[in-house]
Amino acid sequence: MATKRRTEPLTPRTSAARVTVKDVAKLAGVSLGTVSNALNRPTLVAPDTLAKVQAAVDQLGFVRNSAAHQLRGGRSNSFGAIVVDASNPHVAAAIRGLEDAIHTRGASLVVCSSDGSADRERRYLQMLEEQRVQGIVITPVDRGVRRLEALRERGTAVVLLDHASAAGDFCSASVDHALGSELSARHLFDRGHRRIAFVNGPLNLRQCSARRRGARRAAATAGLNPDDAIVELNLTSISALGEVPALIEKVCAAPRGERASAVLCLDDAVALVVLRVLAEHRLRVPRDISVIGYDDVAYAALLAPALTSVRQPTYELGQAAGQLLVAEIHDGYHVHQHLNFQPELILRESDSARARLNRYDPRGG
Amino acid sequence: MATKRRTEPLTPRTSAARVTVKDVAKLAGVSLGTVSNALNRPTLVAPDTLAKVQAAVDQLGFVRNSAAHQLRGGRSNSFGAIVVDASNPHVAAAIRGLEDAIHTRGASLVVCSSDGSADRERRYLQMLEEQRVQGIVITPVDRGVRRLEALRERGTAVVLLDHASAAGDFCSASVDHALGSELSARHLFDRGHRRIAFVNGPLNLRQCSARRRGARRAAATAGLNPDDAIVELNLTSISALGEVPALIEKVCAAPRGERASAVLCLDDAVALVVLRVLAEHRLRVPRDISVIGYDDVAYAALLAPALTSVRQPTYELGQAAGQLLVAEIHDGYHVHQHLNFQPELILRESDSARARLNRYDPRGG
DNA sequence: AAATGTCATTGACACGATTCAATGACCTCG
DNA sequence: CGAGGTCATTGAATCGTGTCAATGACATTT
Numbered sequence: 033m034a035t036k037r038r039t040e041p042l043t044p045r046t047s048a049a050r051v052t053v054k055d056v057a058k059l060a061g062v063s064l065g066t067v068s069n070a071l072n073r074p075t076l077v078a079p080d081t082l083a084k085v086q087a088a089v090d091q092l093g094f095v096r097n098s099a100a101h102q103l104r105g106g107r108s109n110s111f112g113a114i115v116v117d118a119s120n121p122h123v124a125a126a127i128r129g130l131e132d133a134i135h136t137r138g139a140s141l142v143v144c145s146s147d148g149s150a151d152r153e154r155r156y157l158q159m160l161e162e163q164r165v166q167g168i169v170i171t172p173v174d175r176g177v178r179r180l181e182a183l184r185e186r187g188t189a190v191v192l193l194d195h196a197s198a199a200g201d202f203c204s205a206s207v208d209h210a211l212g213s214e215l216s217a218r219h220l221f222d223r224g225h226r227r228i229a230f231v232n233g234p235l236n237l238r239q240c241s242a243r244r245r246g247a248r249r250a251a252a253t254a255g256l257n258p259d260d261a262i263v264e265l266n267l268t269s270i271s272a273l274g275e276v277p278a279l280i281e282k283v284c285a286a287p288r289g290e291r292a293s294a295v296l297c298l299d300d301a302v303a304l305v306v307l308r309v310l311a312e313h314r315l316r317v318p319r320d321i322s323v324i325g326y327d328d329v330a331y332a333a334l335l336a337p338a339l340t341s342v343r344q345p346t347y348e349l350g351q352a353a354g355q356l357l358v359a360e361i362h363d364g365y366h367v368h369q370h371l372n373f374q375p376e377l378i379l380r381e382s383d384s385a386r387a388r389l390n391r392y393d394p395r396g397g
Numbered sequence: 398m399a400t401k402r403r404t405e406p407l408t409p410r411t412s413a414a415r416v417t418v419k420d421v422a423k424l425a426g427v428s429l430g431t432v433s434n435a436l437n438r439p440t441l442v443a444p445d446t447l448a449k450v451q452a453a454v455d456q457l458g459f460v461r462n463s464a465a466h467q468l469r470g471g472r473s474n475s476f477g478a479i480v481v482d483a484s485n486p487h488v489a490a491a492i493r494g495l496e497d498a499i500h501t502r503g504a505s506l507v508v509c510s511s512d513g514s515a516d517r518e519r520r521y522l523q524m525l526e527e528q529r530v531q532g533i534v535i536t537p538v539d540r541g542v543r544r545l546e547a548l549r550e551r552g553t554a555v556v557l558l559d560h561a562s563a564a565g566d567f568c569s570a571s572v573d574h575a576l577g578s579e580l581s582a583r584h585l586f587d588r589g590h591r592r593i594a595f596v597n598g599p600l601n602l603r604q605c606s607a608r609r610r611g612a613r614r615a616a617a618t619a620g621l622n623p624d625d626a627i628v629e630l631n632l633t634s635i636s637a638l639g640e641v642p643a644l645i646e647k648v649c650a651a652p653r654g655e656r657a658s659a660v661l662c663l664d665d666a667v668a669l670v671v672l673r674v675l676a677e678h679r680l681r682v683p684r685d686i687s688v689i690g691y692d693d694v695a696y697a698a699l700l701a702p703a704l705t706s707v708r709q710p711t712y713e714l715g716q717a718a719g720q721l722l723v724a725e726i727h728d729g730y731h732v733h734q735h736l737n738f739q740p741e742l743i744l745r746e747s748d749s750a751r752a753r754l755n756r757y758d759p760r761g762g
Numbered sequence: 763a764a765a766t767g768t769c770a771t772t773g774a775c776a777c778g779a780t781t782c783a784a785t786g787a788c789c790t791c792g
Numbered sequence: 793c794g795a796g797g798t799c800a801t802t803g804a805a806t807c808g809t810g811t812c813a814a815t816g817a818c819a820t821t822t
Contacts, residue, residue, distance in 0.1 A: 050471075050551075050552065050808090052808055053809065054808080062772090063771065063772050063773065064772085064773075064808095064809085064810095065772055065774095065810085065812090066770080066771055067809095068809065068810055068811085069770090069771085069810095071809095072809095076769090076770075076771090077770070077771080078769085078770060078771090081770075081771085093551060095527055095551070096527050097527065097529060097808055098464075098527040098809095099465075099467040099468045099473065099529060099807090099809090100464075100468050100807075100808035100809040100810085101527075101808080101809055102777095103462070103464045103468055103777050103778065103779090103807090103808080103809075103810095104776075104777050104808085104809050104810045104811080105809085106415075108464065109524075110507070110528075117493070118489060118492060118493050119486075119489045119490045119492070119493035119712070120489075121489065123489075124483060124484045124485075124486065124489035125484045127483060127508070128482070128483050128510060131483065131509070131510055132510075138520075138524075140507045140509065140521070140524050140525075140528070141507065141509075142505045142506065142507050143483075143492070143496065143506055143507075144496070144505065144506075145493060145496055152500075155503075156505070158460070159503075159505050161460045162461050162462065162463040162466075164463070164464060186460070300696070301696060301699060304699040304700070305699055308699070308700075308701045311701065329696070330666060331665070331666060331669055331694070331696055334638070334666060334669040334670055334673070335673075336673045347484070415778095417777090417779080418778070418779060418780095419778080419779095427801075427802090428801065428803065429779080429802085430780085430781080430782090430801070430802055430803065430804095431801055431802075433779065433780055433781080434780095434801085436779090441799090441800075441801090443799085443801090446800080461778090461779070462777090462779070463779095464778080464779090465777075465778035465780085465807090466779055466780075468777090468778080468779080468780095468806090468808065469778085469779055469781080469806070469807050470779085470780070470807085471807075
């Protein structure tokens with residue numbers, strides 16, 4: 033799989049002795065305290081002394097040891113993020129937002145993927161606390177937050193990321209999952225749809241039950257009976273794409289008067305499969321049936337028809353989490369906030385301007 | 398955009414005084430040294446003493462201060478990664494691999510996005526060196542690696558990530574971009590294609606020129622004249638998707654005998670647009686014309702027709718970079734290695750089993 | 763010129779964990 | 793009984809930086 037190519041025959045480890053303030057002081061001909069002042073409170077030191085110190089620093093390549101700094105000062109300058117999987121695109125965007133938020137404070141971010149393992153989460157929490165990070169943004173593996181409460185008790189700020197545990201006494205930043213599906217369902221009902229199919233995930237997942245709640249709310253708001261207006265089709269797992277065709281076939285096979293005129297999808301990947309199955313059935317989108325995705329991945333806009341989808345402000349989510357953390361650390365006292373970000377419906381071509389109620393044309397014309 | 402909801406009226410900052418080994422020692426009725434031994438070399442200490450120390454640790458919630466540990470021991474237990482943008486899916490996957498590689502050593506990873514800014518890169522390098530990270534994996538912003546050489550001279554290991562500077566005297570891990578397009582082009586030539594279009598990015602980008610090189614190499618291997626066999630269509634920017642339709646129209650408009658029978662794409666997003674434009678021209682894929690993407694994004698397999706694409710082993714890339722780093726740190730002396738990862742052609746439906754040479758049927762039948 | 767004040771610099775101490783030579787307790791063997 | 797050995801424990805020294813009270817040099821005021 034990988035090609036190794038050898039280049040240099042051998043490189044001795046030039047373990048150059050680390051240079052300390054003491055070395056700098058000696059070279060500059062001043063005392064340790066003066067070097068420290070020059071570095072941290074330059075106004076206190078005479079201009080020419082400053083120059084000498086600066087020269088010595090440059091010449092020796094001195095780099096301050098932040099461990100010693102931290103030991104003296106009592107406080108590190110880094111933060112931690114514990115997420116389920118940092119390679120998930122959503123999560124990666126949130127982490128990026130978080131990184132930017134704390135980078136403006138000159139701090140750095142330790143990224144940890146728990147992989148859903150409570151054990152891995154615990155190990156990472158331990159490591160971060162040992163490092164005396166100022167704060168941790170975490171999507172906890174399980175509901176128990178006792179450990180996090182103890183952590184904060186001991187002085188580490190904690191903010192929950194996309195975890196609806198309003199129970200826990202923490203700041204939190206999340207996306208309003210219920211609102212996401214409410215927006216798209218409402219949009220469809222407003223346009224005249226009276227019966228929509230909803231390909232959702234298993235309802236024991238928080239997001240999925242929230243999504244269901246939102247859709248039903250939209251139906252109720254439109255004066256419809258949710259049980260009639262929404263055909264619920266639940267996958268047994270969030271990634272069980274293979275089950276989608278069968279579910280959609282069921283939709284297509286429904287009697288004329290009852291066939292759903294739109295399909296709400298768990299995510300854009302599901303929407304893609306839905307589009308394919310509908311095409312196989314010679315149903316035109318959006319003319320015969322509307323389709324709305326979720327996530328607004330990069331390719332949604334490139335499809336034919338371009339996919340209407342729900343965008344989640346994940347970068348902003350992470351950024352806000354970082355700001356909450358900074359606020360919690362800065363404020364002497366503190367009011368816990370729950371920031372609930374609103375997803376946004378991105379209208380494109382895959383939903384019809386007006387539902388052609390339950391007309392079914394097998395020739396696709 | 399965000400909804401604030403206030404919950405707790407006010408939370409006093411319970412700044413519990415940090416507990417140190419001294420406190421533990423006092424409570425356990427032993428000396429500092431014994432506590433330290435109990436924690437780090439438990440075999441040296443008597444079982445019942447061990448139990449007493451353990452009890453004191455638990456009762457007080459002692460967590461070791463890694464700054465002090467590091468200060469004494471001289472070495473931190475963390476690594477740094479400086480990439481252009483950690484939210485890019487490729488990069489996120491590589492970072493995840495890196496994280497896993499060093500997590501097995503009980504170390505943690507500081508993630509830094511340079512955003513292509515030399516200034517940001519410099520600030521992050523400074524921070525990481527102050528933290529005395531054991532090593533840094535970096536995709537440098539520019540070609541200059543002087544700063545990195547100085548860094549290593551001062552004792553920090555450095556590995557280059559997906560940066561073809563074989564010039565620099567560093568370990569590196571990269572993906573063989575030339576091979577990626579060579580594989581897909583060779584596949585097409587093997588199947589009988591004699592003239593293919595290649596939608597590439599601007600050639601001043603390393604990856605793009607490498608890709609061109611690979612495609613031409615494949616043509617030459619097949620005994621063809623690269624200038625005839627490959628119709629080069631270059632975007633002015635790597636993200637200029639808007640230019641794609643015009644380029645493809647040019648392909649379609651070519652005289653019968655000269656029309657390319659396949660399109661190689663810069664990435665899967667481009668491939669998606671290509672598929673759409675071809676459909677508008679009533680060209681069937683793969684029957685009339687083949688299409689091959691690049692990146693193998695999640696949705697490639699879901700398209701109709703499922704997209705043949707080139708997968709890059711990005712997770713493994715990051716993982717390998719981490720292992721190189723660890724090796725460089727561990728080995729007393731060290732041979733620099735350049736690991737060049739091979740992309741993989743994932744065959745699906747969008748390329749024809751055999752090219753139907755230049756047949757053009759405007760009715761799509 | 764003495765008194766007061768300003769400014770720059772100094773150096774001992776603190777931070778918290780680890781290490782190691784030294785000490786003490788206890789056992790064993792001759 | 794004493795010499796020698798094993799085992800557990802001790803506490804002072806150390807890592808590199810920041811802090812602060814103290815010192816000294818020099819200028820200003822009366």
